[in-house]
Amino acid sequence: MIALVSFAASAALAVVGALLAASVRNLLHAALLLGVSLFGTAGLYLFLGQPWLACVQVVVYIGGILVLILFATLFSSDITGSGQRAPRALWFAALGTALTTALAAWRLVRGGVEALAARRGGEPVVPPAVGSTDAIGDLLLGAWFAPFFLAGVLLTVALVAAVAIVQRHRRPEVEAEHA
Amino acid sequence: MILAWVHDVVEGVRSCLTGMRTTGHYLLENLRGSGGATAITREYPEQPAERVGARQRGHLVNDAPRCIVCHACDTACPVDCFTMDGERDADNKMRASRFDIDLSKCIYCGLCVRACPTDSLSMTPAFEVDPRHDGSRFLFRRSSGQLGQRLDAPDVERLQRLADQPRESLAAADRAWLDQHIDPNGPHLIGMYGLGYFTPEQKQAADAAREAKKRAKEAAAAAAKAKAAAAAAPPPAPPPPAGGTP
Amino acid sequence: MTGLGHAVDTLAAWLAGGPPGWFAVTLAVLAVWVAPLLLLVFPVAAFGQILERKIAAAIQRRKGPNSAGLDGPLRLVFRAVLCLLPRERQDRAFAAFCNLVPVRTALLWSRRLGLGQFVADGIKMLGKEDIVPRGADGAVFRFAPYLALVGAFLPWCVLPFAQHLVMLETEVSALFVLATSGLVVVALKMAGWGSGNKWSLLGGMRAVAQLVSYEVPIGLAVGGVVLWCGTMDLHAIVGQQYAPGVFTLLGWNVCQGPFLLLLLLVFFVAGLAECQRSPFDMAEAESELVSGFNTEYSGLRWGMFALAEYTEMLLIGALVATLFLGGYQSPIGEQWLLLLPTWLETLLHALILGAKTLVVFLLMMWIRWTLPRFRVDQVMRLAWLVLVPLALLSLLGIAVTLLVAGGTTEGMAYGRLAARPRPDLSWLPWLLLWIVPVLAAVVLVRAANARYGGRHPALRRLTGEGA
Secondary structure: EEEEEHHHHHHHHHHHHHHHHHHHHOOHHHHHHHHHHHHHHHHHHHHHOOOOHHHHHHHHHHHHHHHHHHHHHOOOOOOOOOOOOOHHHHHHHHHHHHHHHHHHHHHHHHHHHHHHHHHHOOOOOOOOHOOOHHHHHHHHHOOOOHHHHHHHHHHHHHHOOOOOHHHHHOOHHHHHHOO | OOOHHHHHHHHHHHHHHHHHHHHHHHHHHHHHHOOOOOHHOOOOOOOOOOOOOOOOOOOOEOOOOHOOOOHHHHHHHHOHHHOEEEEEOOOOOOOOEEEEEOOOOOOOOOOHHOOOOOOEEEEEOOEEEEEEHHHHHHHEOOOOOHHOOOOOHHHHHHHHHHHOHHHHHOOOOHHHHHHHOOOOOEEEEEEOOOOOOOOHHHHHHHHHHHEEEEEEEEHHHHHHHHOOOHHOOOOOHHHHHHHHHH | OOOOOHHHHHHHHHHHHOOOHHHHHHHHHHHHHHHHHHHHHHHHHHHHHHHHHHHHHHHHOOOOOOOOOOOOHHHHHHHHHOOOOOOOHHHHHHHHHHHHHHHHHHHHHHHHHHHHHHHHHHHHHHHHOOOOOOOOHHHHHHHHHHHHHHHHHHHHHHOOOOOEEOOOOOOHHHHHHHHHHHHHHHHHHHHHHHHHHHHHHHHHHHHHHHHHHHHHHHHHHHHHHHHHHHHOHHHHHHOOOOOOOOHHHHHHHHHHHHHHHHHHHHHHHHHHHHHHOOOOHHHOOOOOOOOOHHHHHHHHHHHHHHHHHHHHHHHHHHHHHHOOOOOOOOOOHHHHHHOHHHHHHHHHHHHHHHHHHHHHHHHHHHHHHHOOOOHHHHHHHHHHHHHHHHHHHHHHHHHHHHOOOOOOOOOEEOOEEEOEEEOOOOOHHHHHHHHHHHHHHHHHHHHHHHHHHOOHHHHHHOOOOOO
């Protein structure tokens, strides 16, 4: 029962949040509603038996990306969106996107149902160990080592570069320029 | 560059620790009760107040016999807390027949004391004014309508005499007179001791302090005069000493 | 995920007397999860405030709150309990009770310590008007304090208070703490923007910039501990720090080499910044920004921010204890503690964790009332140029140590926690682990002192030396 209630809450958060994020005019509200949707998604991950993924979702998407988006919205000249009018073409685009998404979702759900059927036949769909942190660690440092390593290097370079950009201001000639 | 960074970090940590050692010392001192708040702070309403300092500006006092009703204090006062009247005495000199200081207006700035030409106004270090307690003998309240009523020296003495007795034991005429001149719920707090405004002991102390100050001033003036005379004396007659000393 | 979920289901079924409906489930969740958490943390956070005021006063050589005692609240309690009696009899009973010597002494001491202050403050706060400014973004403004409180409270769910007192056991609890405490960032941003006030907005921006920056060193520090312990489960991390024998504290992470000690410092400083405490209180900065992000808040909403701050301070304290100081384990003789009956053991363990948390809490106060506020650029400098390099260095050191260590051992089973394989550190790596980094540090510091000694860094920077 508690599982059902929580699942319903997560799913509702994810779907309603996303719908509202796409439809409200206020940019900042849209960003915050996106956060609600992301939070709901994290809840859904929990129901798929992936607490690690759920936590990472919150750390990266809410703690990182959402905050970045919130910052970016503040640079907009029209945060409240009072001057915004949706051009007609956008409605067609929205319709097309919705259709495509619905198709993809249908395909995915059908795939899931088939997979479930196959599982009932005795074939496990998902390797059971994947959910655990140990297994994810093994995969990241084993089969997926190269991409993981590259991503790490990329992030480190970005970090060092950020520090270097700030350091640039401390050079005498730049400081003289500022003065 | 690495050395500079290391030095930055080490110095930062070191200075933080220095600060924390200082505050930690205070903290321990306070907890032990050997210093800081426990040693210095006096919890005033519960513990008796101490003299805050020699130059503290407390009660404003008028030494009536010296007052010449020149209104210099009235002019200097930024809040208009004085109400005074004067009359000529037998020697045809001005003396105060009434001198009210509205203590509910007074801001204790001391400008009147500076303005006073006869040093009759002064401020005592005492600052406790609580009409509920002892102070009620020395202070009274008046309503705004009563402020204009004149209280001459005999009236003040009568007020003082009446205030010492419980209200119930007063004669009907006295009670009526009191009700006419003072109002216990009035907004204006007026001093009442003679024409100065404090207890007899405070008055004595203020008088003594003023005397001492005056004597010191006179002594200083005399010394300066003597010095000036001594300095002025030699130049007119330089030859005789010059001739006499060798 | 296991833990109290089962208890919730059982309680809900019992409440409903059959298959539980949503109402029974909500009640059960409130009773099992939310209520104990609030009951535990609310009074502690409220008490933390009075403690802080006393400590601040002592450091500034003042007395602090010294008049509000517990007699007033006690009288209210008497009136509530004896509500059927006439008022006069209630008061007489109260007076009789207060005249008992131990009670009177206790009440007098409660006055001297100002213990009633938080009751008074709480009632005052409840009575204040809840103002939403005209230019505010209503919904965002109203919701932000709740989110801050959620972000401050959620991490407590996974914190092990004792062997059998963990609300939610999951193998990713360390990550869970990082994730949920990150919600505070969004809350502060919402508060800053929603107030419709420039000071709030500036404060909110500062808060977010600071929190995002300091999440990096915190993440790295937690990562170092995770690397060392080989698990992300806070409870398992506590179990890993168990060492048999009298001096249990030798097994604590903080005793496992200079790198973990360094990580402890990094974590503590970054944690200080995470809860926006002075010297990192740029987001409030009352001398610059009025009150920063909570300028426009009043009454209970302001109280929620204050409570969130104190809860977060306690959280940082508990995390320092859990990650580095052996969690709820006793520093000496832990193995005999395990022989006690479960209820007593649980109580003692929870108290020990509380004591460790309190020590860190006091340290935070000591720092707050000593150091002046950093400038904005100094805060960023500290995060990116000091803490992050130090954390990376420690991470590297720990990785190298683990490489040098020859193989793994079985590890110790602790209570109901199974043994986990640990790096096998024989005496040589141990020696290298302690001596080499410490020697290197000493050499570096001496060299730096020889080169720049006696000159303050600020002075040096002014002259452009060693930039």
